[in-house]
Amino acid sequence: MAAKLDRIFDSFSNKSLFENKFVLQTSYTPKNIPHRDKQIEQVAGILAPALRGERTSNLFVYGLTGTGKTLSVQYVADEMMNRAKKNSLNLKMQYLNCKLRKVSDTEYRILAELIRKLGGDIPSTGLPTEQVYNKFIDIIEGEKKLFILVLDEIDQAVKKISDGFLYNLTRLNSELNKSQISIIGISNDLNFLQNLDPRVKSSLSEEEIVFPPYNAIQLQEILKDRADKAFKEGVLEDGVIAKCAAYAAREHGDARRALDLLRISAELAEREEKNKVKIEYVDKANEKMDKDKIVDVVESAPKQFQLVLLSIMTLTDAKDSRIFTGEVYNVYHDLCARIKTEILTQRRISDIIAEMDMLGLINARVISKGRHGRTREIKLSIPEKVAGRIKNIMHESLGV
DNA sequence: CGAGATTCATGTGAAGTATACCTTTAGGCTTAA
């Protein structure tokens, strides 16, 4: 065993394909952002008044995942902060990703997280929401400043909560005396604005910028740029980058995905102690990414979700016809009885199934079976290759 | 035979409940002057 480990460690330290892996990670902020010059200029143009101490317009940024929205905004923000520091302007920016699980569920949690990031302290529950607002205002009003709030994945937040939250935020300015606040909303959902309360819509999107997806060629350039820094000389086989770019271009030009693909391909190659990244590793990486995502969701899901999912999977195996809510509930019921867990009502299970549909674990749609009532028709949307693994995880965590 | 009426199995909304936290407040005890 020890010898084997030695070998693994040796190969790891000696033959690493990476020069600097960090460059490929999502947290890395490159110095130049290719093909986004125009958007960056626009953002900068809109935010520039802040450097003169004026309030900036609220800004709304669209674009699919991995089109460089967050990166560009953060880039501009960083530059501005530098500038502001030099001119000793009291400018403050705060970035918040609304999608993080611990944050996303409620208005309360978003505000609480925001306050924590600003150095305040707020309990995780118990306070009236209004008091949390007051605390937030207190912090901002602490000293005179311009405050720019960047809300990433804002559509997620609104989907979970309501747009009342945004309404409150946009109105916040009228309650502020010394300071002023501007909001930058970043959204993946292009239709997001249309479903918004008109009042919110007009005040939030004083300015709008759209980030178009990258095409395959642009993706290749981005990848090459980073690959040069990330990898040692000549470890990439020809066409690896092209293939990563192609895969990602198929997924609406998602640069993040392209970079992940490249990194994971190389990691796989490294693990097999190869000294070159071959094209087939890209395929493997692609599969692995899908799989990891699902595993992640399932692992972090609450127990009752897992039980319901397990019921659905059992049913999928048992019969090849369509699956309905009632059947799932029966199986779930038995399962709970078997492992002595409390049994939730069918009403709740119905909601859980709807939520799992949102998570993309299953595919459920409401159908009417005429005389035989209305129900959801449920289909598992976990690939078979991953299903086994998922089942193991659940068996383990549930102790079935 | 075809237009309505009926029906089933569950979707869906609203309101209520239990639990887990949180702050505030008031009483009681300790402490220092």
Next chain:
DNA sequence: AAGCCTAAAGGTATACTTCACATGAATCTCGTA
């Protein structure tokens, strides 16, 4: 008297339950051709 601790009182959020009503097409009913 001031300070500190503790327990009770009064809030809220969240996950869930209960109740009640809404749905929508297969099936049934019945009048008519």
